[in-house]
Amino acid sequence: MSEQEKRQFSLSPSAWNRWEACPRQYWLSRQKLPRKTGMAAALGTAVHASIEDLVAVDLTGKEASEAGWLPSEMERVLRARWEEEKVSFHATPRHPDWKEDKFGNARKQQLGGVELLLRHAGAPALHPSVVSVALWRRIQSLVIACEGELRTTDGRLMGRLDLLLADVDGDGKVSGWKVADLKTGRTPDGKLSETVRRQLLLYRDILLSNNTDHPPVSAEGWYTDGPKVYVAEGDSVLEQAYAAWQEMDVTEIPMKPTPGEDTCGGFCDWKAWCPHWWTWRKDSGKLHAGNFADAVVLVENFEPSGAAVIELCEPADEAGRPQPTGVALAAIFEGNAKIALEKLLTDGYQGAVFIGGVMTSGRVWRIGGWCDVLPWSPIADHGDEDLTS
Numbered sequence: 001m002s003e004q005e006k007r008q009f010s011l012s013p014s015a016w017n018r019w020e021a022c023p024r025q026y027w028l029s030r031q032k033l034p035r036k037t038g039m040a041a042a043l044g045t046a047v048h049a050s051i052e053d054l055v056a057v058d059l060t061g062k063e064a065s066e067a068g069w070l071p072s073e074m075e076r077v078l079r080a081r082w083e084e085e086k087v088s089f090h091a092t093p094r095h096p097d098w099k100e101d102k103f104g105n106a107r108k109q110q111l112g113g114v115e116l117l118l119r120h121a122g123a124p125a126l127h128p129s130v131v132s133v134a135l136w137r138r139i140q141s142l143v144i145a146c147e148g149e150l151r152t153t154d155g156r157l158m159g160r161l162d163l164l165l166a167d168v169d170g171d172g173k174v175s176g177w178k179v180a181d182l183k184t185g186r187t188p189d190g191k192l193s194e195t196v197r198r199q200l201l202l203y204r205d206i207l208l209s210n211n212t213d214h215p216p217v218s219a220e221g222w223y224t225d226g227p228k229v230y231v232a233e234g235d236s237v238l239e240q241a242y243a244a245w246q247e248m249d250v251t252e253i254p255m256k257p258t259p260g261e262d263t264c265g266g267f268c269d270w271k272a273w274c275p276h277w278w279t280w281r282k283d284s285g286k287l288h289a290g291n292f293a294d295a296v297v298l299v300e301n302f303e304p305s306g307a308a309v310i311e312l313c314e315p316a317d318e319a320g321r322p323q324p325t326g327v328a329l330a331a332i333f334e335g336n337a338k339i340a341l342e343k344l345l346t347d348g349y350q351g352a353v354f355i356g357g358v359m360t361s362g363r364v365w366r367i368g369g370w371c372d373v374l375p376w377s378p379i380a381d382h383g384d385e386d387l388t389s
């Protein structure tokens with residue numbers, strides 16, 4: 001990376017987390033490889049955007065005592081954002097099948113977000129149908145910023161702030177600022193995960209560094225699926241973040257991988273370009289283990305119905321050169337996975353195929369709409385390598 005590009009690079013919490021978990025994963029995420037999305041991300045974005053719309057809703061001309069307007073407004077903005085998300089989801093190169101039935105869950109999460117706003121305004125547990133225009137105006141008056149970008153003055157650290165809210169005392173005076181980050185994922189058991197805690201503290205600390213004159217600032221994770229609030233506490237993380245920024249200078253040569261159960265065993269969107277999850281699985285005797293597995297296969301027969309015969313491969317070397325094992329299995333490709341394989345074959349691709357998250361528990365491997373189906377293109381430790389020869 002040139003000095004100019006490095007100056008332009010801003011550390012975000014997600015890039016920081018990725019880099020801490022596995023520098024190779026972070027490096028791969030910066031290689032302009034085909035982007036991936038999923039239903040959880042789409043739902044989260046639609047809910048966030050709908051809360052943003054509700055916070056900004058124009059109530060001009062409405063009577064202060066009017067109630068009954070909020071449920072229809074919630075539905076209107078959520079539906080509009082949902083449709084918008086659907087378009088962007090289908091335009092993302094790697095995506096699973098769209099699940100329309102998740103709209104009900106989006107409604108529930110949006111309701112959770114509204115409940116948390118009501119709690120902040122001192123009016124908890126009110127059904128949206130009884131929320132008056134006056135009460136919603138009060139909520140709006142407590143919102144200092146919504147969906148804003150946070151960036152240190154030197155541009156090195158950044159984040160996206162969901163809500164910056166005012167805490168007010170009994171006399172109506174501002175007694176503090178609250179950074180509230182909406183989370184539509186699973187509510188934590190007990191306490192915030194370290195990655196979320198660090199993200200919230202980073203937002204708090206950027207805010208403090210940009211505003212010398214500020215009241216006490218707190219940072220909270222607002223879990224809409226509870227709904228439940230978790231407070232992030234701890235010392236400043238700015239020094240750590242700047243140290244990470246220095247080291248996150250993307251090199252030509254791929255950065256160090258840290259394969260293992262916590263990294264490759266969880267979600268990593270870049271497995272089709274990384275040989276290390278594969279060699280780690282083989283070396284630890286865990287290749288194709290578990291009810292859901294990743295694999296590199298040769299497709300030997302593929303019927304229009306999606307039924308196929310696949311031959312399992314294993315890594316021949318550290319670079320992830322595929323070696324057929326002679327083990328052939330029946331498989332069924334469904335939904336988007338079937339479409340992805342059809343496209344690969346129509347394009348004339350003949351090499352090994354990476355299939356991610358395959359259901360292996362039955363007699364026939366099920367490669368459903370949630371699975372990645374990609375050409376196996378591992379990037380070796382010293383950079384690109386042609387593994388077809």
Ligand code: SF4
Nearest residue numbers: 022025264268274277
């Ligand atoms: S597959 Fe594992 S080692 Fe490779 S980038 Fe992902 S997390 Fe890192």
